[in-house]
Amino acid sequence: MQARQVPKCIPWTRLYGLSGLLLALPLLCPLPLAADPGTASYLETKAEQHQLSFIVRSERTREPIIGAIVRCSGALSPNSTDTQGQCTLRFRSLPTTLRVEVSSVGYKKLVRSLTPTEGKPITLFLKEDVHEIDKVTVTARQRHTSQLQQTARISSEQLEKGGATSLAKMLETIPGVSSISTGSTVAKPVIQGMHSSRILLMNNGVRLESQSWGADHAPEIDYTSSSMVEVVKGAECVRYGFGAMGGVVLLNDAPLPHGQDRLHFSGKANVGYDTNARGFSGSTTLETGYRRWGLRLHGMYTRGGDYSTAEYVLN
Numbered sequence: 001m002q003a004r005q006v007p008k009c010i011p012w013t014r015l016y017g018l019s020g021l022l023l024a025l026p027l028l029c030p031l032p033l034a035a036d037p038g039t040a041s042y043l044e045t046k047a048e049q050h051q052l053s054f055i056v057r058s059e060r061t062r063e064p065i066i067g068a069i070v071r072c073s074g075a076l077s078p079n080s081t082d083t084q085g086q087c088t089l090r091f092r093s094l095p096t097t098l099r100v101e102v103s104s105v106g107y108k109k110l111v112r113s114l115t116p117t118e119g120k121p122i123t124l125f126l127k128e129d130v131h132e133i134d135k136v137t138v139t140a141r142q143r144h145t146s147q148l149q150q151t152a153r154i155s156s157e158q159l160e161k162g163g164a165t166s167l168a169k170m171l172e173t174i175p176g177v178s179s180i181s182t183g184s185t186v187a188k189p190v191i192q193g194m195h196s197s198r199i200l201l202m203n204n205g206v207r208l209e210s211q212s213w214g215a216d217h218a219p220e221i222d223y224t225s226s227s228m229v230e231v232v233k234g235a236e237c238v239r240y241g242f243g244a245m246g247g248v249v250l251l252n253d254a255p256l257p258h259g260q261d262r263l264h265f266s267g268k269a270n271v272g273y274d275t276n277a278r279g280f281s282g283s284t285t286l287e288t289g290y291r292r293w294g295l296r297l298h299g300m301y302t303r304g305g306d307y308s309t310a311e312y313v314l315n
Contacts (some may be wrong), residue, residue, distance in 0.1 A: 050094040055120040056085045056102055060128060068104035068126070095120055104128060150234040158229040167223045171249065174231050186218040191233060195248025203251045224283045225268050225298045227254035256287070256294025263290045279304025
């Protein structure tokens with residue numbers, strides 16, 4: 001009778017130990033690392049690169065140029081010059097013919113082809129970029145004006161086209177001038193908030209005082225006979241004496257038409273109509289001159305009835 005050999009059972013604990021050893025083998029074997037600067041592979045890579053040094057200077061002063069950008073064909077990257085005007089470019093392989101491009105602010109761009117020699121610096125000179133402009137001439141004219149005098153003028157054309165019912169209404173076209181009225185025909189000019197006795201009216205150099213008598217008194221003058229109306233404000237009013245604290249209204253006629261070799265006549269007429277009071281107004285000016293003689297005639301006529309509202313008559 002033959003005896004059978006029964007296989008022995010391996011304990012589970014031993015199996016676990018073998019599997020753990022197999023899993024730990026990759027961790028125990030280190031992976032290949034990158035080339036260290038001290039290893040032979042790094043030195044071989046370093047030895048494959050070539051270097052060229054450049055010096056950039058000014059052509060006129062021979063001084064080094066700081067911050068100039070140097071580019072070369074085949075270089076790994078461009079570079080800029082330091083405080084000494086020097087920079088270094090790296091190449092994988094040194095070409096026989098090198099195309100160099102140098103640029104800097106204030107200098108003309110330099111492009112040159114040359115044959116490099118490793119270990120010998122290349123000196124480059126840049127020309128200054130000078131732009132000449134045409135001659136510029138500035139012409140000005142000083143205006144001799146007094147800062148103390150503030151005047152505004154209404155010309156004869158504006159007076160003829162104005163169509164205002166009174167002098168105060170006509171002066172409202174000037175900045176800083178308004179009017180106060182008592183009724184429809186009585187109006188006084190107001191200059192910078194002052195009126196009546198604080199405002200001086202002068203007609204051809206003659207002072208008019210009627211507007212300072214009371215609230216119902218307006219300037220008794222026909223502005224259509226004047227060729228120019230001027231309002232003076234500010235410190236310049238002091239030269240006109242008392243009563244001109246607020247301002248001065250000057251009314252002046254044109255010079256008489258004398259000095260003519262032949263007798264010459266001219267004239268103008270203004271007509272107005274008031275629909276409320278059915279009023280009519282008109283003025284006429286005639287003038288003539290001959291040699292040293294001049295004559296001007298002016299007449300005005302006004303007529304009207306009572307003013308009325310929608311409910312009653314103002315009488």
